[in-house]
Amino acid sequence: MRFRGILFFILITAFQVKSQQWNIVNPNIIVDKGIKDIQPDKYILYNMDDETMRSLLWSAPSESDIDVSKSNTTISVAMPDATKELFRVVRYDMMEPELAAKFPEIGTFYGISVNNPLKSIRIDYTSQGFRAVINSMGEGRMYIDHYQRSDLNHRIVYYRKDLTNKGPKWGCDFVNDEHGNNDKGVNGGSRTGNCTLKTYRLALAANIEYCQFFGATSSSQSALVMSAVTTAINRVNEVYESEVAVRLILVANTNNLFFYLNNGDDGYTNGNGGSMLTQNQTKCDAIIGTANYDIGHVFSTGGGGVAQLGCVCSSANKAKGVTGNNAPVGDSFTIDYVAHEMGHQFNGNHTFYSAVGSCSGNQSNSTAFEPGSGTTIQAYAGICGSTNVQSNSEAYFHAVSLQEMTQFVMSGNGNNCDVEIGSSNNAPIITAQPNYSVPISTPFALTLTASDPDGHPIKYRWDQMNGGSATQPMPPQSTNTSGPVFRSINESTSPTRYFPGLATILAGNTANTWEVIPSVARSLSFRGVAQDFTGVFGCFAVQNVTITTVATAGPFNISNFNSASTWNVGDTKNITWNVANTTASPVSCANVSILLSTDGGLTYPITLAASTPNDGNQDIIVPANTTTTGRIMVKAVGNVFLDINNANITISGSGGGGTFELSATPSTVSACLGNPLNTVIGVTGSGGFSSPVTLSVSGLPMGAIATFSSNPVNPGSTSNLTITGINTLGNYNIVVNGVSGAQNKTVNVTLSVANQTPAPSLSLPLNGATVVSVTPVLSWTAGVNAISYDLQVAYDVSFHDMVISTNINNNSYQPVTPLYGATTFYWRVRMTDNCGISLWSTERTFTTESCFYYNPTDTPLNISATGGQSVYSYLTIPDRGDITDLNITDLRGTILDVSDLKFSLFNPSNISDLFWNMPCDGRDIFPDFDIKFDDEAANSSWPCPPTNGLTYIPSSPLSTLDGYQMKGSWKLGIQNQGGSSDGVLVAWEIKNCVNNFCRLTVDHTRASGAGSLVEAINCALPGDTIRFASNIQNDTFFLGIQNLVINKSIFIECDINRNIHIMSSAASATLVCTTSTSGNGLKIKGVHIHSSNQGIGAIQNTGKLILDDVIMHKWPGSATATIMNTSGANTLLIGNCKVID
Template sequence: MRNTLYFLLFFLLFFQTLKAQNKYWSEIKNEQQIKYIGKREIIPQKYQTIQVDFTSLKQYLNTAPKGLASDAPTSSFVFDLPMPDGTSQRFKIVESPLLSADFAAARPDIKTFSGYGIDDKTATLVMDYTPHGFHAMVLSAVNGTIFIDPYSFGETSYYVVYYKKDYKLSQEKINQTKSCGYKETDKDHQHDKKDKKNDAPREKDGANGNISFRPSGSQLRTYRLVVAATGEYTQVRGGTVASAQNAIVTSINRVRGVYEKEVACSFTLVNNAAVVYTNGATDPYTNDDGGDMLEENGDVLGRSGGGGLIGFNNYDIGHVFSTGGGGVAYRGSLCTNTKYGGVTGLSNPIGDAFDIDFVAHEIGHQFGGNHTFNSSTSGNCTNGTRSGGSAYEPGSGSTIMAYAGICSPSNLQNNTDNNPAYFHTKNYDEILDVIEARNCIVPTGVVNNIPTINLNRISGLNIPPSGFKIPASTPFFLGADATDADAGDVLTYCWEQFDLGVASDPTPAGTLTTAFTGPIFRSFVPTTNPIRAFPRLVDLVNNTTRIGESLPATSRNMTFRVTVRDNKNVSGVRYGAYLVEVVNTGQAFAVIVPNTSVNWQGCSTQTVTWNVAGTTANTINCANVKILLSTDGGFTYPTTLLASTPNDGSADITVPNINTSQARIRVEAVGNFFFDISNANFTIQSVAASQFTMSSTNINSVCRLNPIGKNHIITFGNISTCNSPINLSITSPSVMPTGITAVLDQTTISSNGIVNLNVKATAAATIGNSISFTIAATNSIGTITNSFTFTVADENGCNSAPTAINSNLMSYPQDIESYVIENEMMKGDDPEDALLPGYNLRFKLRSLTSSGTLKLNGVNMAVNQIFSRDDLLNNRIAYYPNNRNTELDDLFQFSAVDSQNAESNAATFSISLKDAKTPTETQVLLYPNPLLSSSDEKILINLEGAVSTTKLKIMMYDMKGSLIKDFDTIKLTQFGRYELDLKGLSTGVYALKIQTGKASFTKRFVKEN
């Protein structure tokens, strides 16, 4: 009883712990009831409002284990976080301190946390609480970016939960963001040269020059970051040093969440109390001039020559927050003499636009990242801000180091949209170059396997030595083959074009590009789908176009990189590069019919047509295509209509018997990755189809220990394209009785035929047990069942009689003294004995011949005499005609006898002796044909009417007319036969030219595996 009480007490406590998390917040249905303090700063277009028990929440979070962000995936501390849609998601949580030890001691009211998704394994979480409330940011490849922020400035009880996409800045505020620049001092140029010398080499080569560069994520590099603040910044963030510190912690914690996940870099915030200013009139910064503040920050923080309030040796990277001056930084200044060189200034320095689009961008410069946009004449995208060596994104670009939203009319999107912030693959290279070259900190090992990429395969295809070539103006898809040794990791894939060119604005939406170089496809957020269509499938389906996505209309080469992430908090990242060659054939490969809103009937035959566009030649050499059907408007293609058909522009298909108004056809290359889809949804209407028939030959009993068991034979009829395929299953018994096994030799059929259910009983089966079986056959129309019952019988009652197989009439030439009765002419079968060692079926002579004598080893045979298969194989039995000069017909009867003396019915062996003549074409037979490699690889030539004195000349040719072998002149057996040994002959079709003294014949045969 005591143990039971202990268990109940433990269960209740555990249950209450789980339930307690949800008590920290509750949904606010009526926003009017909120009595908030401070100014509302973040007002999304859509959001959920919650009320939080801030004190209890802090107490609960304080019990979380401490660790690095990389420890979150293995934490046992589970935390439920509310989502914008009213649901919640679970995360594994660690307290991951951002503050340095002395900073944390001075500010025990600040805590930071990291989380890893349980319900969404692509989601990572950073959270903090300060005296200004609770803050959270979720980065998810599935749900995008999610924020939780106080309802108003300084509020700790009420919060807004929202998607990033639902918080849109005004155009005025957008224009203020990312008026960014960067500078490179002479010293920094020297460091850049050193970086290039120390670039880590590519990891390995794949086919066609495809490459995989160094991975990241096995080590975590943590840098000491000090952030100063102008008096103007402090005033808009509460007016005190502590209030400014609160805001800085939230911003840097969110930046840390991005850098840990993207490039395995983290930060420790240096105590900045001495460099957070409260009076803009007396602070040492020029708040509205970012260029001046770069060097002013060096004076404040400390230079290599000494001085400063922090000290040069007490930080690795420095930054200052302001409310003006835009963003500017010394590129690659991390751990250099200009490491203080980073400025971020915005009039409203809060939220994602400041933290990610702005601060993460400027720190990216300090880590070595360049701008990646290629536009040079739109908005803030100018020749002064474009970086020619890294301009891999069309238009404004969309990644962290691009200018999304501020390069109208070349904007690809607003800021970084709802997507989790990520670096372009070029920036990934640049940042890793810098952190590996600087080597100013000791990294911490991370237990995480990095994803691997098979560089010799793309889109499920092995890459040929010559690579892949695709037609111009034609959609294509690329798919990665990647794995991760860590069970449970969910990989995401980001395909990015990696081609530089001259500065240019993207072509207008909907137009093709004739550019021979440069980027024409934009970067999209990483997804869990390893396959990306170019252009995106959603645009192809909707017949829409978007800026930054243009199909090439000319011959050119394009390089694509796929970056694979395992989405841990400190993410394992690796990328591979692939080359695609575009060939301008003058036309686009395109579906022609159906291309309108037609109506097709189920089970009907329809013709799909497409423009081949020279793809069977022009070095593309696509011989076959696959035709697929979509029923969801073109997004998925689960039905294969033709797996491979000649790429000749037309093919007949059978329409599935379904109902849909969202049908699309997709024609794609076999052995390549270009394709096209039909332009419009069309309708398929099902027709009333007759059902198949199902009958059976039932078994009444199954004997124990019978090694071959018994077959319940099911016969199917009336199967057509309208009622197939048919899936078969054993529905009863649901659990097989002891000692009984039952196996269907087919589980799916699509044509009329027979299916066997083989039933066996072992010694464990109970004799006399009656067992009922039901087999279900199911198709799109319905289900038909077949039931039968059998009894388990004793093994002694299982002897079934063998079968005697009578030969066809065999004609022999007359004028021969005796004729051997061969095994090929007299056969029998016993499946049970065939499984026994030393199987040797016996025969019984049931009647004698009338015009001659049967002899065994030269001795006359008698009725009921037993002889064996070995006697036949060794030519011991012969027929002696009474008059060898006379044509005659004769016969005898025989039966087969098995090892248990069970005897078959009598079979008849017929004999015919005719005058020897030159055989005709129809009398020349080859057996077996086809000749199988699994046989003894000998082929028998039979010339009916020929005699042993007939001599043959045999020559063998292949189908090109080349002589394979010239056999010497050979002599036939007494029955006009000759056996050719063809061991080792390759598969194919051959011709035998057979010459006799009077005639010549040519016979074909096939050699198969």
């Protein structure tokens, strides 16, 4: 069965991939039929089947149901290098449900590569079809966009670096009169963020000019605008989620902020960002409502960008964000502009250090940590004249922006309105490191030592954290005594950054234009960032390091082999370097290591001297590592400075003397999918062999990472080999290589990656079963190695409205508390075993029997000792139904002798049944009772005393009460015949199974089903009163596109102080009264009723309507009457009724 299950998955995947064809086409043969919004300098044009792609995307599970790494929905996507990549994808909600219902053709998704855990994809599907951004460590960002408008089957695929910003110069400003983060320092702790995704409701406005740009001149074309907005915000989310764990969700009626030419003036001054700042605040408050959004922003085609600093969640300023550009499309708009301005709203200051071009007058001295224009999102890449580092921004935040923004959303104003999505993810753990003093004019390297508790890959970067006023020359000079001298470099899988970059050092230089080693004494502050890569949102940790350049030491440099040279294996070579006073305090470097590279200086795996005195020269034996691109590094031991010789070294020849062997224990390693695989590599020398052996691994599957605990390894020692990152089932044969001199030995290791934990198969109830007990036994197939099971039972297929969520050890479960009767439930199970947590089983449904439990509120009740006297406990049932079966499901009490008691049950028609008559009479004295009764029970002989809590056949059949209406007042009578002692009725309960059930108490906010407001109205009879359960308060009943049409004289009763709102997005009024104008009419008390759209009021009345303490809400900005009476209709307002704009 396991094999067949795997085969089935493979067949499905193969079919999905086969059905997705990406064919390269020549742009010259494509018929022009739409505007080309995005025109990279270099791209590949593909033809694809849009409908197939859409179908696959719409089959993707929700992110709330499954981790993206376990999704079985896979799509094949073309890359800009003409290859294809397979991604697992899930759907995520970027719109509130009401907005999503208006635009069902729009969806947002994200995914992660099947073969490379360091490659992720973010997708949106809109009226312009499939669009995506792919983020790949080492390759940068890649984009898939429409070739031309109205052409769903042609996509351009390109690298971000090939999209040049051809638009006009950008202008940005921000207002800094309110924000919640006063921490401007850089010496924070080693941790940032709490691994929780924070979501914010975004009210996104689009002025007339922006809508016109996309061809929309009326609201009937709103899908064109919503498509553009979705692509922009989806791409912003891709960055914000990854960098600061923030997600923006478009509010339900953000489309009401889209303005069109046929509507007249939109109230925005398109060319003036400062004016639009205040205008947008007014618009969002009036149309959306200040309580209904967390951040507001407006898109335009002019006026540049301007935003209020740290205004998210601020009621007075949260919509003060503007982005205007005459070409509001593509990455240059969404990253350089939108992400930048929203960064201000999330409290991110500018990070550039320049007074040239657009940088002039806009620098934030306390965060001016990037030289020149800078390159990160909060910098000004490309618009600062001679100080431009590059043309466009990179899609990430500088370390100081991470600090400002995460502090703002965690403990500043941004922590006051967000909704959190929890995560089991944990931040990487960084090993603390000291500060260093280094010689001037000398390269150095900083390395973060970090591990991830969850085994996720880690991406690293180092940013300089020195700012101040722009008084130092830019581009930076080696004599600058303050400010930044090192540009920000995008993240890498390597924890080490060289200062300056390796290419500069290898060329024999200590500076390039934007990375400059100081030649004077000064302090350099750096922050290392280690962030785990999950493909969705990550956690990060930080480490601060201070480097002090010492003017009395340096330059430290290698003084020989700086021109091309040739070495022979086995020769002795003397390496010399200028110590340059680096042994003296405060540098205090007593020893150095000497390392060899054979790949042109990119890596240095061969140690020629692990620790030798820093005296300026050292003999080494040329190892048998032949190469034509050798380089030597001399590096401080216990410090970070270094130098590399300036030219390649050729090593030729071979050596001999003794040998070594490798072993692997065990040689076959097994692990569950996603877990590391471990073996021990042993090195054994013979014949006097004593040289270190350098280990490496070949044959690893794509994405796998091999780590040795020690490398190189001396003969007689071992090294622990750990393999991580294998994300596909199967067996893999890898080779561990050992190199020492001219000798190269290998040992084979087999890696076996076990199956994922299989999802359980549900057994009972059968799918779609009806008349299921309200205390059903839910069962499923037991897993062979199961540790536990997670069970979920919900009212909805998305499992958002949960009834049961529990973890158990058995493969069956029976709820103690009865489920709701006459209701359809969804249920699913997943299993945990040694391989982890399985996917959820395929959900099933069952519908419960129409049975309901009722108990009184007047217990406990004293039972009098007076002989022959009866006491009564009363129970009011508000619901209607014709009884088909009645059971006593709880009867408990205390008394000296139960045989003295007679128990009778009276229905609302005062029909009684003496169901338990002096039990255990004449058989001694038996105290207390705890029993249940059912005519269909298996046993009629209860024990004495009757205290085991089991179910028995009653003295007189309870069926006497069948066929009667259950609505009304019931009572339980207990007559004490003996009078020997007082007693107590502790509790009692009846279970009624009925036909024609009508629940007249509203106890949930769902739009349908028993207990819903809609169902109560539908089944109520004239004269009935509908009430709200005590747990319903501060709740909203959103009816979607349906509304309440009531044509009977009923009373809907509530207390206005419970703050219950009734809303809809129907085409007609939320409440329509069509009762007769004579009779009692429809009466409603104590609720809020909202207008359903801007063209209609909240209530339409054609009959008789009585409103008592009802608050009616107009559509924001609408002049339409709130109550619309037709001719002859009768509306009576009593109590404190009012209308709110």
